[in-house]
Amino acid sequence: MPALQDADPLVAMERTGRRDTPRLDLALLVVGLVILWQAGTFLLGREALPSPLTTLAKLATIVGDEDFPRHAWETGRAFLTALVIALLAGLAAGLALGASRLSGEVAEPVLTALYSIPKITLYPVILLLFGLGISAKIAFGVIHGIIPVILFTMNAVRNIRPVYLRSARAMRLTTAQTAATIIVPAALPEIVSGFRIGFALTLLGTLIGEMFASQRGIGYMLVKAMETSDTATVMALALLLVVFATLSSAALLWLDRRLRRHALTS
C-alpha cells in the first residue's frame, strides 16, 4: 500500500525518473514551451498573455528597479527564516515521533489531516495572532512547510533497520550519539526528500502570506499587479518564481539522488 510518503507527487519523481535528463531534450522542451506561450499570446492577445519577449523585458525592468532589492530581500529574509524553522523543528519533531512507535501512531493521522486542509483559510487566524508584518509571513511559511518534513523524518526513522539500533545499544551509545551517528545518517535520503517538499511549500506559504500580510516583498508586488490587472508584471514575477523554484528543486533533487545512490552502494 503506498503511504503518503511513497505517493507524494514530489517524491515519486526521483524514484521513477532515475536517469538524468539529457540536456538536448531539456532544451527542446524549453523551446517547445516558449513556442506554446507565443502561440497563446497570438490567440489571447497581448493584453491577456504578454509574449515571452515582453515578459523578459518587463522582468529586466523590474529587477533593474531600485526598489527591487528591498522587496527581494524582504521575501528572502522571511523565506529563509521560515525554512530554517520548518526544517529544524520538523526534523526534531520527526525524530522524536519516529523514535517512539506509539507517539508516531497517535500523531500521524492528525498530521496527514493537517497536510490536506486548505491552510490558506488559517491566514486570518495567523494575522490575528501575529499581527501584520514579517512574523505573520514566517508563521505562514512554517505551517505550510513543516508537516511534510515531520512526516518524512518520522517514517524514515521508523524504517531504519533494527540491526543498526541493536548495534547502537550493544555499543552503549547515548541517545544523542545514537541520533547523530546512527539515525540521522541512516534516514538521510528520506529526510532530504522531506526537505525538498518542505522547501517548495515554505516558499508557497511565505509568498501567500506576503500577498495579504505585507506592504513589501515579491508576494506584495504580485498581488498589487493582480489588482491592477498588470498582466506583464504578473507573468514576469511568475516566471521569476518558476525559474527559482525549478532551479532549487533541481539542485535538491540532484543531492537527493546522490545520497540515495550512496546509500545503495555503501
Add this chain to the structure above:
Amino acid sequence: MTRAGWIRLFLIAAALCLLEAACRLGYVSRDAVIPPTVMLQGTWRAIASEEIRADVLLTLQNVLLSLGLSLVAGTAGGLLLHRTPRLRRALDPLLASYYAVPTFVFYPLFIVLFGLNRWPLVAIGFLFAVVAVIINTLDGLARIPRALVRTAAVMRLTRAQYFVHIILPAAAPWLFTGAKFAVAYSFIGVIAGEFVVSGAGMGHAIAFAYNSFDNRMMYGLIVLLFVLVGGINTLLWTWERRLYARLAGR
C-alpha cells in the same frame, strides 16, 4: 478503536478543553481566538444561513468539477507520458518543482480566458490537482509487475483487454492515491482562489467575515470547512483500506 486511537482522541479533547479554558479565563485575547464552543455556535449560524449554504454548495460544485477534470486529464496525461519516455524525462524537473509556484497568480489570465464566472476557479483547482494525478499514474504504471505484462503478451490480450485486466488492477493503489491527492488539492486550489480573488464561495465567505471583524462567523466557517474536508478524506482513507483488504484477501 486501537490504543493509539484512544490516546489521540483524548489528546485532541484535552487540547480543545485547554483552549476553551485559556479563552474563558482571558489568557488569550478574545479578539484573536474565541473559545471552541463559541466557534461551534458560529458553525451552527453558518449552516442555518441560506446565503452560506449557497456558498458551500458553490464551492463543492467547483471542487467536484475540478476533481473530475483533473482525474480524467491526469490519467490520460500519465498514460501518454508513460508511452513517450523521452518527453517524460525532459518534463521530470518541471513536474518536481511544480508545486512551489503559486498557481493562482494566473487567475487574471483565466478571467480573460473564461470570463467572470466559476471556470477560472475550477481552472485553478484543476491546475493544482492534475499534476498529482499525472505523477501518481506514472508511478503506478512504472510498477506493473513484468510477469503480468508478459502473461498478457502470452495470452495475446487486445489493447482494451490489457488496459482493463492488467493496467487498472495493478496500478489501482497508485491511481487511488492520486485521486486522494486530487481531492485535497482541488479543495486547496478552489478555496485559495475564492479566498484571494473571487466574490463567492466558502473561501470568500471566510475572508469576508474576517474583513468585517465577525470572528464568530469566521471561526465557525473554518471549523465547518475543516470538518468537511477532514470527513471526505477520512471516508476515502477508510474506503481505500477496505479495498486493499479485499484485494489482499483474494
